[in-house]
Amino acid sequence: MAGVACGRWGRIRRRGGRATRGRFALLATALVLPLAAGAGPLTAPAAAQPATVPAEATVQNVIWLGDRRVALWVNSPSMGAPVQVQLLLARDWNARPDARFPVLFTLDGLRATEDESGWTKDAGAAAFYADKNVTVVLPVGGQASFYSDWLQPNNGKNYKWETFLTKELPPLLESQWRATDVRGMQGLSMGGTAAMFLAGRNPGFVKYAASYSGFLTTTTLGMPQAIEFAMLEAGGFDSAAMWGPPISQEWENHDPYVLADRLKGTSLYVSSGSGATGPFDLDSGIPGVSTNYAGMGLEILSRLTSENFVTKLAKLSIPVQVNYRPSGTHSWPYWDFEMRQSWTQAASALGVEADKPACAPSASIGAALGANGWLGECLTGEYQVAGGVAQDFHGGRVFFSPETGAHAVGGLIGGGYQAAHGPAGPLGLPTGREHVLPDGRGWFQSFQHGSLYWTPQTGAQVVRGAILDEWGRQGFERGPAGYPTAPEVKTPNRDGAVQAFENGPFYYSAATGVHLVQGLILGKYAQLGFENSWLGFPAKEELPLKDLGRYSRFEGGNIYWSPLSGAWAVRNGAMMDAWQSVGFENGKLGYPISDEFAIPGGVRQNFQAGFITVRGGKAEVHGL
Template identity: 55%
Template sequence: MKIWTKAAKARRTAACAAVAFSLVATGASPALADPAPKPQQSEPAKPKADKNKPAPAATSKKSAPAKPAPAATVTKTFWYSAHRVAVWVHSPAMNTDIQVQILLARDWFSNPSAKFPQLTMLDGLRAQDDQSGWMINTNIEQFYSDKNVNVILPVGGESSFYTNWKEPDRGKNYQWETFLIHELPSILEKDWRSTDVRGIEGLSMGGSAAMMLAARNPGFYKFAASFSGILQLSSYGMPQAIQFALRDGGGYDSMKMFGPPSDPAWKEHDPYVLAKKLRGTSLYISSGNGVVGPYDKPSDIPMLATNYSGVGLEVLSRVTSQQFAARLNKLGIPGQAVYRPSGTHTWPYWQFEMTQAWPQAAGALGLGNDKVACKVGGAFVKAPQVKDLGGCLTPEYAVPGGRAQDFRNGRIFTGPKGPKVVGGAIGGAYVSAFDRLGLPTSDEKTGRDGVKYNTFERGKITWTPQGGAKVE
């Protein structure tokens, strides 16, 4: 009976995948008809001028200048580590605080006058309100630790497609395009030493949104990547498929996003329709094909993974990605298309694509020749802690009162009691408390009560699983 249940599920999934495939396949050459012309209206007859009536005095009315949109503001900041910070930004458009996490560039501390390009990473349909899926499901923090780019991780946006919705839904007034394009950039550039050289990439819903945002704002992003994105939104059957996905991904209504399928907003946000606006942007497109791959668990049906929903979704991604790439090719717009010979709609493949896309992203962001170039500095070459720090990321550099150097597993500082290492959450709390605390006088220690701590010239920082890091 158990085998029959699995087989039934498998057949259902295969059927769904086939339906998804056929829906999109019928749109292989989507009917991209121009909107119907507006009916012509005859002009009303102009009254004949009365020669005996004086002409009205000319009046000039100056319209009041439009008020500038209110600026976004930072309401809270929290340091997870020395190179990972969370910033809560109040969005006037959404009238709420949006958490944005930033993985700071490698040379953030060693080169305090430098500014860095930025790479925004968008989440999938089931984006959580507390953490980015990239942080939860991949090694993104470790991967970018040796790269000179500020990685921007917007948190939240479940089922939003990171776009501006026509109406609020489920208590959320999604205005993500306004936030990402108009509200957030000034904060990243003013407060977090980001340049206006930007890239954007995302998985699934985030991949669709990356291409959509890049196309709707030509030139804003130098690089855009879609990992298993759905890259047709308005062709036959797709609005209905998106509606099903939004219902399943949190109970949202696509009518409140773009209106009914006949609404022009669907085409106005469709990467396929907007493809010509991507000329000049470095593009990366990838997907699997739904067949069981190295990161999937095989089912009892040959070539079919147990990740049933992931099978159909990846088939849909493959077909729309291929059609999108074909559209680019027809328009003479270059792009890198990577079609894996297997794989379903799941995180290990997106981590793989993140690493595969980096050389192209680096080139577009001006980091093609950027490499780690360092050796253990003279102040630390004899420090026994260095062997556990995982290799240097920066040269030795000056800090108030001493010297420091960044390694993969923490930062090491000179101090009154010799070189000491500060890392993890304690290292994050130390960033904003440096002036108050001075240089470290101990490595991380564990007290009898299990509390971890570092001591400094003028105090200490403790850490517990319940309360996190606290400056004392």
């Protein structure tokens, strides 16, 4: 058998993983005898591929989590819903803006969650791939899905993962995220099973496929029942909705063992432990048995199905790199280890170097390193950016120009800087280091043309120009607006801009300047159509009135609010002049209690103690 190896566990340490429950361990152990005997698939082999070409996927939302980590929400036509995918962008993403990079799909396990891939939550993928020149693609979600196209929706999910991963997502990555068509796929447990059958069902789609503790025969005697039990345990999913009853052809169509002959020419990596207590397990006191009982049974099951699969590959003369570990259970520290062990083979198959080239900071960049120990080792050499130079490190980037000096940008503020197009965007180069704000909730960093503010609740947001000046005059985050919650955007139909803050937006126009609108006055402004209404842009800050009332002035009129009357708008001109003539809210009419409305020949507006009519430009005041 080509490329077979048996290695020892390394000395890395990671948090323990999410194991399937104990009853599945008993079922898994019960399946050992038929699998060890090498029982074959239930019926004759056959394979099928998705026949339809799906509609084009689109990106609904993008959030930068760092300077080379980004979360995308992709509208999947086949699933009919947005799917989160996180990308760990290639090492040279910033240094070589015209370069394209191979991709490595990295699949999660049976208990995948909707917030983040286990590869970044429970293993060290983000740090490990930081100096690798591939873009790692991390699908988020897909609990118990086996990353396949299901026959029917189930448990609130319309799973069409194979179509999404192999048909919808790749064109988007290639057109928008500088990916090449050179791909690899790796996964743990359920994801390892999927990596192998997706490679077999889609010949030529990947050049590399790796299974860490995968179940590599799905139709061998007892395996459909084991998978059915696991899916129920993992979240109440019905395996019949996935591939039909166990006698269905779809089970064979997704069996790596059955599809083995279709893997010829693909670089393959298979690993599993033995189920015995390993270096990352707690000893139960029984020799060879850890406290991770479920993980023990599952790893035994993985080992035996993997052995059957590898034996089939050997009969077909298909090379595979195999690592049967002498110990280890079904848990994250071992999968993290295998991710690292398999990298050299993955790099070779994807056509990238396994190790990063030598680099060292220049004298100008090095000036920022002493005060920013979190940067770690360099990843690239120094390279040109708009207005200066930059260099990438494990924790972020350092920028330098003679005018601004050397400053580091990293973390979520580094992500916000990327979202704002970095040095080439509206902020320019950094002019200071990141600082925590006095409230202990937020952080900020200054740049040539503005600032970046971040809190856990609002994310990283750019504030600049006239809006930054007015926000600062009002006290920044300590003022009435609070923190920014969205970027500044142009108003769509009028020449101006708006930026949302926690307690209301700031509006800007050249004619009116910058003004904050908030509370129930903002609600009335929204009801009337914001700046597109007859009110136009705000022209003055909100001010107090009698009886706890408030008002804000706009280009075309004012909005008034009091606890008893609510919020209503009064138009400039005859209506406003007539109300002014009787003392505004302090006069006999009091506050408005309606917007103006049409009457025969004109308009009318009601007030607490009367109303005003306007006909032919002439106003009449009517008391009660």
